[in-house]
Amino acid sequence: MKRTFVIAALAAATTVLAGCGSGGETAGQAAAAPGGQPLAVVATTPEVADFVRNVGGSGVAVTQLIKPNVDPHDFEPTPADIQAISRAKIVVKNGVGLEEWLDRTIEASGFAGTVVDSSAGVSLREGGHSSEEDAHAAEDGEEHEHDPHIWHNPKNARIMVANIEKGLAAADPARAGVFAKNLTAYGSELDELDASTEAAFAKLPATDRKLVTNHDAFGYYVDRYRLEFVGSVIPSLDTSAELSARQLTGLVAKIKATGTKAIFTESSLPPRSAEAIAQQAGVKVVGGEDALFGDSLGAPGTPEGTYLGAERHNTEVIVSALAG
Incomplete structure (x- = not known):
């Protein structure tokens, strides 16, 4: 409810901003x-x-809503974001519920273009859950939300860029x-x-391939x-949950029992x-x-500021730490 109110207020502010602009476009017109x-x-x-930048090249002008190292689970659109959506021809989203704020934002903007679900x-x-836990949950009839972190498997990224190319x-x-x-060129890079990640x-011995991270963001990577x-x-x-005392004790015990070597922090979360x-488990923090x-x-202009660079960084860090 709070987020809906914020978006409605931002939409009103955006209308005022659009009226004061000199570009000649009104909110709701697709560029x-x-x-x-x-x-x-x-x-x-x-x-x-x-x-989008890799597929579109010089043929696209991209406005990126969520900036580097901003937690997408806590993102709130700004008036400038709503205005950018109102003027766009296409909005491209990750999908799988990651952008739960997007539908209301699009409605508030008066967007008249096409939404591409990558x-x-x-x-x-x-x-x-791990894959094994997923199987047990399915047997018990439990339902769980789908994991939106699909890009951590390059084969999924292949599908995502194909969807984007079709939309463009x-x-x-x-x-x-x-x-x-x-x-075609970017697909070869993916x-x-x-192949290089698999290699x-x-x-690394299978017994050393144990991963503990800040939150459940690497399920597709783990499976692949x-x-x-x-x-x-x-x-x-998402990042809004908290570890209970029982879960904390259980995680520490599991780290010790499995011989896990490290806990990996994430760039957009406090460590x-x-x-x-x-410290309790007696392992290192990466x-x-x-x-x-x-x-x-990562930051724009750095190797990690691209998908390919960020994924290479992740693999290099994980393999190095677990091999040590």
Whole structure:
């Protein structure tokens, strides 16, 4: 209810801002791309925005809503965000419920374009559990929300960029050939990322492939590269949950029993709880510059500021720490 009120208030402020602008566009009009102008695209997350830039190239002008190292689970749109959506031709989202604020924001903006759900066709996993626990939950008839962190499997990223290319081509048919060519080139890079990540973990004994992270953001990564998910500091897909005393004791015991070597912090989350658990469990904390990119990417202009660079960073850090 609170978030709905905030979005409604922001929409009113955006209307005032739009009326004061000098661009000649009113809220609710989708920006066209005549005369070779770049296609106006709003992308929600850093990962999706990077995908759009790689597929769209110079043919798109991307407004990225969620900035690096901002927790997407706590994101609140600004008046500028609503205004950008109102002027866009396309809005591209991650999907799978990650942007639970988006539908209300789009409605408030008067957006008249197309929403591209990049998750369409991705095989979703149920979140909050390891694969074994998922199976037991299914047997018991329990229902769990789907894990939205789909991009951590490059094969899923392949599907996401194909969905994006299809959406861009439909909105700007004149550039369809360019978008298709860019997709082919970037798809090869995603294949190379997947192969190199698989090769990196192949050098690590299966008994050492144990992962403890800040929250349940790496389920698709764990499944793809056959790791063992021991647990997380925040036992949830989002970051609003808290570890109970019983869960804390259980996680520490599990870390000790499995011989897990490290707890990995994430760039968009504070490391204090992870550090406290690591101290009790007698294992090292991997953080600082080595923090994993779970929900975000690195700073623009750095290798980690791209999807490919962030995923390579994650793999290098995990393999190095677990091999030590």
